[in-house]
Amino acid sequence: MKFVRWLLGRLILAIDFLTRPKTVVRDTDEQSALDQKTAKLALYQFEACPFCVKVRRQIRRQGLRIELRDAKNNPLFSKELATQGGKHKVPCLRIESDDNTVTWLYESNDINAFLQKEFGQSEAA
Numbered sequence: 001m002k003f004v005r006w007l008l009g010r011l012i013l014a015i016d017f018l019t020r021p022k023t024v025v026r027d028t029d030e031q032s033a034l035d036q037k038t039a040k041l042a043l044y045q046f047e048a049c050p051f052c053v054k055v056r057r058q059i060r061r062q063g064l065r066i067e068l069r070d071a072k073n074n075p076l077f078s079k080e081l082a083t084q085g086g087k088h089k090v091p092c093l094r095i096e097s098d099d100n101t102v103t104w105l106y107e108s109n110d111i112n113a114f115l116q117k118e119f120g121q122s123e124a125a
């Protein structure tokens, strides 16, 4: 069962790699302004989780630079997700606002909707 799961994971990653969406290209100033905004975001995720792949593809499509935190292999991130986020489920976007309030956003559809609403502009895959 573990092997089948591993195999499925590799298959998901291979398909993701072969069908990578195009990324938005911005001029340097625009990209660095955006990078400043996304510096306060972090995506807790597993490498081969299909829901995480979905969010990573959206991030790529929109040309966002968001730190990826491996909540499977990194015990610190794993613990943070469970204790601060409230549940050990990925993907989860940690959003730190300007007043340092932290929101933990779960559910891939909700994360993608948030990214689209906040940062717009994504090119077709």
Ligand SMILES: N[C@@H](CCC(=O)N[C@@H](CS)C(=O)NCC(=O)O)C(=O)O
Pocket (backbone or CB within 6 Å): 046, 049, 050, 051, 088, 089, 090, 091, 106, 107, 108, 109
């Ligand atoms: N409906 C959720 C499903 C997320 C989900 O099922 N994630 C799995 C990994 S693929 C998970 O976090 N399981 C808990 C665990 O493995 O600890 C979404 O779209 O984000």
